[in-house]
Amino acid sequence: xxxxxxxxxxxxxxxxxxxxxxxxxxxxxxxxxxxxxxxxxxxxxxxxxxxxxxxxxxxxxxxxxxxxxxxxxxxxxxxxxxxxxxxxxxxxxxxxxxxxxxxxxxxxxxxxxxxxxxxxxxxxxxxxxxxxxxxxxxxxxxxxxxxxxxxxxxxxxxxxxxxxxxxxxxxxxxxxxxxxxxxxxxxxxxxxxxxxxxxxxxxxxxxxxxxxxxxxxxxxxxxxxx
Numbered sequence: 001x002x003x004x005x006x007x008x009x010x011x012x013x014x015x016x017x018x019x020x021x022x023x024x025x026x027x028x029x030x031x032x033x034x035x036x037x038x039x040x041x042x043x044x045x046x047x048x049x050x051x052x053x054x055x056x057x058x059x060x061x062x063x064x065x066x067x068x069x070x071x072x073x074x075x076x077x078x079x080x081x082x083x084x085x086x087x088x089x090x091x092x093x094x095x096x097x098x099x100x101x102x103x104x105x106x107x108x109x110x111x112x113x114x115x116x117x118x119x120x121x122x123x124x125x126x127x128x129x130x131x132x133x134x135x136x137x138x139x140x141x142x143x144x145x146x147x148x149x150x151x152x153x154x155x156x157x158x159x160x161x162x163x164x165x166x167x168x169x170x171x172x173x174x175x176x177x178x179x180x181x182x183x184x185x186x187x188x189x190x191x192x193x194x195x196x197x198x199x200x201x202x203x204x205x206x207x208x209x210x211x212x213x214x215x216x217x218x219x220x221x222x223x224x225x226x
Contacts, residue, residue: 027070030094031070031094031098032094033094034092034093034094034097035086035090035092035093035094035095036092037092037093037094038091038092038093039091039092039093039096039186040185040186041185041186042091043091043096043186044088044089044090044091044095044096045083045087045088045089045090045091045095045096045098045099046063046083046088046089046099048096048099048100048103048181048186049063049081049083049099049100049102049103050063051184051186052100052103052104052107052177052180052181052184052186053081053103053106055180055184056106056107056110056180057110058106058107058110060079061079061080061081061106062079062080062081063080063081063082063083063088064080064081064082064083065082065083065084065085065088066082066083066084066085066088067084067085068084069084069086070084070086070087070098071084072084072087072098072099072101072102073102074102074103074105074106074109076105076106076109076116076120077120077123079106079109081102081103081105081106082102083098083099083102087099096181096186097177097181100177100178100180100181100186101173101174101177102173103177103180104172104173104174104175104176104177104180105169105173107173107176107180108169108172108173108176113169113172115165115168115169115172116169118165119162119165119166119169122158122161122162122165123162125158126158126159126162128155129155129156129158129159130159132152132155133152133153133155133156133159134152134156135152136148136149136151136152136155137149137152137153137156138152139152140152
């Protein structure tokens with residue numbers, strides 16, 4: 001190990017890193033492809049989201065404009081659906097597909113979907129864990145304080161658990177979105193939103209492999225940092 005640089009780390013995580021790059025390419029490719037395909041009814045992403053929410057009797061969710069490319073998300077704690085500029089005003093299948101996906105999260109909350117409730121409950125712990133896990137882990141490894149490093153690793157494991165829980169939430173939202181756009185005759189495809197779910201899967205895989213790497217470095221699997 002050269003300082004904090006360990007070539008084995010990148011070799012060990014290479015499957016996740018390759019999947020991450022592939023997923024990012026897939027997201028951009030899918031969105032670019034369906035950005036050129038108009039919807040049947042010419043509705044914008046914001047209009048489609050509002051239509052889906054109304055059709056499901058959800059009247060307390062606000063739809064807001066967000067900055068950034070594909071920064072679309074649903075905030076269950078504030079009941080706000082935020083859509084990026086290209087999705088909010090876009091009238092392509094890509095735009096309304098992503099908007100429908102986010103509306104699917106609002107439907108999940110309205111129906112008491114358990115994985116979404118679990119994910120929402122984990123948010124405070126994940127916010128703290130994302131701030132402290134690396135300093136604790138590195139300090140523990142640098143000063144030879146195993147318990148401190150393990151605490152940092154546990155904090156990171158909480159982040160990984162959050163990402164794993166996110167997967168069924170994302171895929172279920174895509175499924176609900178497809179059902180709604182087909183039932184309401186809004187769009188013909190939802191591939192762009194599905195591609196975003198693949199990216200979330202890649203992020204989860206990277207976190208799992210990172211945990212396994214540090215578990216081995218700490219000697220918890222019979223290895224060690226020698």
